Amino acid sequence: MALLECRGVNVAYEPARGQRIWAVRDVDLALEQGEFVGLVGESGSGKTTLGHALTRMLRPPARLESGVIAFDGVDIASLHGEQLRRRRRNGFALVLQSGMNALNPVRTIGHQFGDVLKAHAWRGEDVGAHAIRLRAAGLLAAVRLEPDVLGRYPHELSGGMRQRVSIALALALEPRMIVFDEPTTALDVIVQQAVIQTIKDLQRDRGFTAVLISHDLGVVLEATDRVMVMYAGRIVEDQPASALVRGLHHPYTEALLDCYADPRADVVELGGIPGYPPDLSLPQAGCSFAPRCPLAEDICRAQDPPLSPLGRGRAACHVRARAATIGEEVGSAR
């Protein structure tokens, strides 16, 4: 059984004034225990919203409108308050975008570990100052920080160190799934590489299921085993990372790949994607990517393609689905 299984997840933002925005639409996915999955997309694609939904961290005006989120067989989408809170120990955790803003600026790092460990302690568990100090130091060591960080305030740490502290805080409850929401976006390239390496090592050693949310397909492909691409609130592609740069894919994935190149190559050409993502407050007719898609046909503008098997994974594209079927027929005729 998969550790996490979602069916028909829809999330909308309902501002006090103005139109409701469908940020996540009809997401079905299953994550196995120990899988390391990447979730990529442009700003506004719904990747962060989906990550928050999976860990039940959505706050108004965002609302989980419908869908089942089965974590270890229990539908966490229907849990509330204390029932939900109890599931977090050994359950699911979220590491927020920009570690700097996720930490409390007026409390030392040690206090912040105390807050988390006390709030979720088992009955009879030792949460005395000494026990907490020991556990927190162990967690900091796991993210390659010295124990003296415990006595410091967030502003005394560098961006990379703060991000490591956020990761250590997420590890505190020994979760079986961690969603990392753009953990390296605010960091420079060299620090970014080191933080990603730490996440990879932790995931390998501890065996939790990891979801890495990033707008950077390069980072995701370097770190993860499986990549899901989101566009306009839907998952449009889901493939093993090793299969993503070869073969047929959703045209959006291909366009994203074209935005990268090796700076050492003799000729460097960078692609871009013309146009902008659709307005999600309006009803979507057909495939949301069709207006920007070089392959779009009449059917694309009329019908939203389902996420169906393609290559070694799934993709939501009429044109590619047809090309794959024709390919199979040609193959079997031979």
Added chain:
Amino acid sequence: MPADLGSATNGQAGQAVPVRGVPALTLSRVSKVYRARGEGRRTVTAVDDVSFTIEPGAAIGLVGASGSGKSTLASMITGSERPTAGTITFGDVSIGRLRAGGLRRIHRQVQMVFQDPYGALNPLHTAEYTVMRPCQNFLAMSASQARDRARELLEIVGLTPASQFAVKLPHQLSGGQRQRVLIARALACDPGLIVADEPVSMLDVSLRAGVLTLLSELRRDRGLSLLYITHDLLSARVITDQILVLNHGRVVEEGPTRQVLQHPQHDYTMQLLDAVANPFAAAGADIPTTDRGRK
């Protein structure tokens, strides 16, 4: 200033405009030392003995990780900070010694595009108003002249039709569109040098190529010089001819961009190169994008 208005209109792609009288920017042995307050009197050398020249029409990349001193250099070039030692000259003006009036004249020639397109625009001003202000301030245009020029500039940076974008407030624009407004604002007083500090690092990858192409075209068509500051070697490769690699405030390597990236000599340059996220290398498929069979 009819001459300035003229040069804004003939910026059509493909038609190289001869380099105007843009002076060269020369940094000679520039250092910047910050002194920490309080006990200990700790000093931080942000920039350490840096010299280089941006010839008229050239595009120079300044690359390095955070804390390498690249943004401090940008602040000194635009006159927001004064060098502790060394001189910065733009033509025959020494930027490091300027006061308010002189800085104003230099800002007519040297303009800046910032990293954060969300923070660099006043949320209460329309795109048109944002671009009109420098026309009125620096070129002494009337409101109606400035409005016409603002619309022209919005078209030039690809916000077409300008009439539709002119009335938009920053929150109604996407990141890429805001960055284009910032570029239009930087172009408004027809500067000779644009200092772009990480202009695409906060944009989606899908929008980066568009903004980089725009900067390249503007440079070619208007004979602008460009100082491009980044930690991203891929964008530096696309947009610059020469790069300087900075580490701890010192230039550790410099030369033609392609040569430096293909044959890096310094460890730090190699480290930066290794940190570039490359999806193709990651997947073990060593194929450049252009050869990847599509369609």
